[in-house]
Amino acid sequence: MYPEDDYIQLSSLQHYLFCPRQCGLIHVAGLWEENRLTARGRVLHERVDSGEEETRGEAHVVRSLNVYSSIYGLSGRADVVEFRDERGVVTPYPVEYKSGKPKRDICDAVQLCAQALCLEEMLGVSVPDASLYYGKTRHRLKVDLTEELRRSTVSAIEAVHEMVKKRIVPEARYGKKCGSCSLYDSCMPKLGAKKMSQYVRGLFEPNEATS
Numbered sequence: 001m002y003p004e005d006d007y008i009q010l011s012s013l014q015h016y017l018f019c020p021r022q023c024g025l026i027h028v029a030g031l032w033e034e035n036r037l038t039a040r041g042r043v044l045h046e047r048v049d050s051g052e053e054e055t056r057g058e059a060h061v062v063r064s065l066n067v068y069s070s071i072y073g074l075s076g077r078a079d080v081v082e083f084r085d086e087r088g089v090v091t092p093y094p095v096e097y098k099s100g101k102p103k104r105d106i107c108d109a110v111q112l113c114a115q116a117l118c119l120e121e122m123l124g125v126s127v128p129d130a131s132l133y134y135g136k137t138r139h140r141l142k143v144d145l146t147e148e149l150r151r152s153t154v155s156a157i158e159a160v161h162e163m164v165k166k167r168i169v170p171e172a173r174y175g176k177k178c179g180s181c182s183l184y185d186s187c188m189p190k191l192g193a194k195k196m197s198q199y200v201r202g203l204f205e206p207n208e209a210t211s
């Protein structure tokens with residue numbers, strides 16, 4: 001069980017899986033910068049985050065639901081949770097909204113699975129599946145919350161807790177993903193660790209032109 005002060009944000013898992021350094025810069029160093037992609041995601045979430053509830057057929061739909069887990073030390077918001085009533089048994093069905101299109105990696109599925117872990121603990125029920133909605137392709141992708149996905153999710157949770165507890169900001173590793181990273185300018189991924197330490201030292205050395 002984690003004390004509330006040590007909870008990490010659900011979004012940190014996705015940041016970690018996208019790039020551990022990005023996760024460290026945001027959740028350890030406290031940096032955040034918006035770019036074209038994050039702005040598009042924010043606009044989509046503002047539309048979803050209306051806090052409305054409605055009943056659709058056999059499902060009661062709740063938007064922007066706060067979720068948490070003391071077992072995994074997590075908290076955040078689920079975009080949409082459909083509480084589906086099947087013959088008197090109510091099962092929560094999370095739906096996470098993404099502005100882009102389906103990705104090859106498991107970032108989005110891990111974030112969704114973490115929401116399910118929270119709902120299972122909060123409500124004492126099992127959540128076998130869930131969906132991702134992609135704004136670019138305008139479709140829902142069903143995600144089975146398999147044991148393998150749950151193991152990957154718990155590993156990511158443990159890795160982020162470790163990073164936050166030890167205040168680690170990993171070194172940059174320049175790659176294709178850097179092109180879509182909102183923290184590119186702060187990260188300076190092409191500098192590398194050695195050049196970075198020279199650059200930081202240079203900031204504190206007297207400037208010959210002014211001395």
Ligand code: SF4
Nearest residue numbers: 019022173178181187
């Ligand atoms: S610029 Fe690249 S290395 Fe730096 S945080 Fe972003 S994705 Fe990671």
